[in-house]
Amino acid sequence: MKKSSIIGIIVIAVAIAVIISTYSSSSTYGSFKDAAKTTSSLQVVGHLVKDKQLYYDAHKDANYFSFYMTDNKGQECKIVFTGTKPQDFERSEQIVLTGQMQGNEFHASKILMKCPSKYTQDKVEITETKAKTANI
Numbered sequence: 353m354k355k356s357s358i359i360g361i362i363v364i365a366v367a368i369a370v371i372i373s374t375y376s377s378s379s380t381y382g383s384f385k386d387a388a389k390t391t392s393s394l395q396v397v398g399h400l401v402k403d404k405q406l407y408y409d410a411h412k413d414a415n416y417f418s419f420y421m422t423d424n425k426g427q428e429c430k431i432v433f434t435g436t437k438p439q440d441f442e443r444s445e446q447i448v449l450t451g452q453m454q455g456n457e458f459h460a461s462k463i464l465m466k467c468p469s470k471y472t473q474d475k476v477e478i479t480e481t482k483a484k485t486a487n488i
Contacts, residue, residue, distance in 0.1 A: 384429040387453040396449045396458065398423040400442070408437040421447060421458075433460045435483045443467045 380394060387394045401420040408417045417433045444465040451460035461483045
């Protein structure tokens with residue numbers, strides 16, 4: 353084999369490996385029911401349950417925020433986020449959570465909020481918040 357053929361095969365193999373690793377590390381969309389069945393990270397789209405209490409006490413634990421959300425299939429679940437409460441959280445029209453189920457609670461590692469814009473009524477403002485990671 354020629355040197356250029358070997359280099360071409362190596363480049364193709366590396367490209368395939370990158371595509372496979374990118375695909376396997378990305379999370380997929382689902383519901384709370386789907387999240388209960390899997391151990392991998394999943395994205396759940398839903399709406400904040402406004403008649404249930406949001407819990408965030410910065411004096412007790414600034415990295416604990418919990419609330420209730422219903423997914424697009426209507427199932428309600430308690431959400432635990434290890435980070436600060438995002439600004440204007442109550443105004444969100446739609447929430448996209450990335451995380452996994454632990455018992456009966458969904459532990460979110462990322463929150464993406466879609467809120468109505470303050471400046472124009474026709475536009476939607478998108479805010480993303482990531483969870484804090486523990487340093488041991």
